[in-house]
Amino acid sequence: MREWNGLRDAPAVQALRLYGLVAAGGFRRFSTYRAATAAGVFTNTVFGFILAYTFIALWHERPQLGGYDQAQALTFVWVGQALLAPAALLGFGFQEELQERIRSGDVAVDLYRPADLQLWWCAHDMGRAAFQLLGRGIVPMAAGALAFELALPTAVHTWLLFLLSVALGCVVSFAIRYLVGLAAFWLLDGQGINMINALVAMLLSGTLLPLTVFPGAFGDIAQALPWAAMLQVPADVLLGRHTGAGLAGALAFQAVWGAALLAAGRAMQAVATRKVVVQGG
């Protein structure tokens, strides 16, 4: 019993409980936006159908384009629609809110807390992602599976690995958007950088077209960049295109990018918080 109490009071456990609660808050918060969720599901589904018919035409002309058969290509489309909101493939998520807090000076309130700014927002964003995976991911995926012939795996462990890969992709996505959000300390207005981020994320995550379709060096580079961790890697894990060491390598690719970008975010945060001051008070 005493050991249990000691464990419960350990700083790491305390921190886990705090950020767990923050994540739960992020989840519940987004669950209150019911109209937005319904509209999002509708948009994702419609967008999915448009892309699906485009892909069918494309793969009819060029079978095995990018190494995918038609069913796999269509699966890629619907995985993309399912992950659009959770992995924030078009930007969005939380960075507009962080930027607004920086602009207005409200970020001072966040800094007064005995909590870490990056971990706080990360936990919050993971909560949001978890809600949106359930709230905005399942329905478009099911709609796609009903309307088209998809190449979905039957093995449970493939789905579990897919979820792990999605989680890592969401961390990478967060880490990138945290950098974008913190840029507001210098730029004050985040709109420009948000647009660039949205465009880059859409193109380099594979949301428009799988990265394997891009030719030559451009395709190779795109697959090595962190955005690939947000959709390309999880989709390929679900499609069973990575096995054995290749699978471990794909997950490691995501994890390494996640860690590196989180570290960059910490460094940027250290510099940024020294600037906090100037905006009003």
Add this chain to the structure above:
Amino acid sequence: MIEVEDLRKVFAVRRRAGRLRRTRHEVRAVGGISFSVPRGEMVGYIGPNGAGKSTTIKMLTGILTPSSGRLRVAGIDPARERTRLARRIGVVFGQRTTLWWDLPLLDSYRLMRRMYRIPDDRYHANLARCTELLDLGDLLEVPVRQLSLGQRMRGDIAAALLHDPEVLYLDEPTIGLDVLSKAKVREFLRELNADRGTTVLLTTHDLSDIEQLCKRVMVIDHGRLMYDGDLDGLHAVGESERMLVIDLERELPPIDVAGCRTVKVEGPRQWLAFPAGASAAPLVAEVAERWPLVDLSVREPDIEDVIARMYA
């Protein structure tokens, strides 16, 4: 509890000077202030916009590092151990909120409990107390965005107190509140200070907050401490005047009595200003003897006028 010695903060600001050139300017936000606040005192900290109030508070909470000077809050150097200090202080901003906008009030309190590692019994006792004194009973399950400003403010104050902070910084806690809400907040703060001995530093533009809550007041302007003492002393320093308003039987030329000056005449009513420190009795006696006096009243100096004169 709070010790500040020769505290300074200088910001470097770049200004545009021509197409590409930028020149560096140094802006002195706080220029060498010293004060100390003993445990359990409630101090008003006032000054016009841009005087350096917020900069001081930011240094006292550790989110801003002083350029020079010595600073201790509860024995802790704020900038060095911000997180450790954060567990022992509470901060309330009238214009900002620490509460979770889209979620019920209680969710934010549960978060505070984890964040500040509040023991279960303390948490429940403090929450019950705040709920009762701040009238939050019906609001705990309401999403914060649906609360009125006054309700939200009370919610924010409770959030800052659940972890029994030794020092509480209040920045404009009554801004935008109606008379009733203001009274409620003030009453609560008074009780908190009396019962718990919480040290309170109160920043406000509403000087009636100060008059009702603080014995001691510090005035800052242009980054310097202009006054530090009790409220009465402020009147003496500010050379404030009291006003004797007299109603005569009929319209007469301005009254001329030694020790005061007639500032306004309006029909049979005249306004006579005299130093706040002087007694009104001899003045009243002389006026009554030499002029046909019908009625009179004495108006106490307005602290706002006093302060305004100090800034001038």
